[in-house]
Amino acid sequence: MKYQLPKDFFLGAAMSGPQTEGAYNKDGRQRSIWDMWSDLSISDFYNKVGSYVGNNFYENYEEDIKLMKSLHLDSFRTSIQWTRLLDENGKINPLGAAFYHKVIACAKDNQMEPFMNLYHFDMPEALYLRGGWENREVVEAYANYARQAFREFGREIKYWFTFNEPIVEPDQRYRNGVWYPFIRDARRGLNVQYNISLAHCLGVEEFHRAKSKGFVRDDAKIGLINCFAPPYTRENPTPEDLEALRMEDGINNRWWLDLVTKGQLPEDVMNTLKDLGMTPDRRPGDETIFQLGKVDWLGFNYYHPSRIQAPREKTDEMGYPKFSDPYHWPEAKMNVYRGWEIYPKGIYDFGMKMKREYPDLKFFVSENGMGVEREGRFRDKNGQIQDDYRIQFVSQHLAWIAKAIEDGAQCLGYHYWGLIDNWSWSNAFKNRYGFIEVDLMDNYKRHFKKSASWFREVVDSKAIDTNIE
């Protein structure tokens, strides 16, 4: 069956500074929390490949932008690395700034719109050592960083984002203890989430201030990007399952959605947290800061749904309240390399949720992609990776987007995650996402996979031929 995306629907790619640039110690870049972790324990990273490498974008950005152009993409998102733009005193590092000016200019020369994000899990080491997101001074430091970025690049960038996936650091670093500093403490996680929310709001305030002073162009927009996976529970749920759903959706999704549309955190969630003695560390005046957090539009990263049920135990190992347990849906189709469920319809359900609950907020799919291990297995006799699984994955997600738009979702575009294979945090180069392969054995050389030319056709026709129902 054929699905048609609107003619003005934009199609591009997403990446991030810390996962692509490399050049970790060049031209005055500060160290990040990732460099710190890599130095402390390199074995925590797949094949002992730490944060230092990226995919050589620092050296290779011109070729990469041309490759994107050759696939007819109209836009791409990357992030400024705080550690590259500022020095330890919070002042502009001229060499760092020069790099991003060059990237932006190159994008424009190739008629591509650069979307710029300010933070992608990459806290400077010096600020982490001062407490990171647990310290309000770091929230202030972020506001200073945002101010400097808006002043430096405000005339050049049209689409700004304060954060990518602000839920991930509270979860991965502080609640689930998967990433350095490996903390498993729900209260600390909640405080980090709360402080990042304040930082987002101060970032938006800096954006408006810079605009009113003429540093930022008049047509610029500010947004937030998160992975708002719609949570599902089992069929015929109990009231306890539905309660788990309310809190899961409340903390992961509505927290940010309410913040960016209403300028406040969801009342029901805050009331429940209060009843459980889990109110985050508030200060007088915070409510006023939250009111600054409204944005112009939203980025929605979608990889997998979240499936949950009522928790068996009411508290976790530290005695903090537990809101849900995972639910293993018997029909789930998995991406076994990443351990994530593949459920393209989730993208549609999110679109319908937005239409119902946040009808005034436009969004785009800011990340979606499929990471696969040992892709060398799929080379044809000419050496090209035949990634039909990826073509199928993207087709089905795009088809559901087309259907969501038809049914009234205000989805404006799509950025594929990881157009060019990149470094994936502690998984390093284990799972490859790219339409373009990076050969680590041959100086980061780029090669098209089968999906690249397929995607170019989709960009040209805005049509997808697949079955989804």
Ligand code: BGP
């Ligand atoms: C998102 C992040 C990206 C990217 C992607 C794929 O959550 O915004 O930075 O890494 O997920 O996930 P992973 O690299 O862990 O496989």
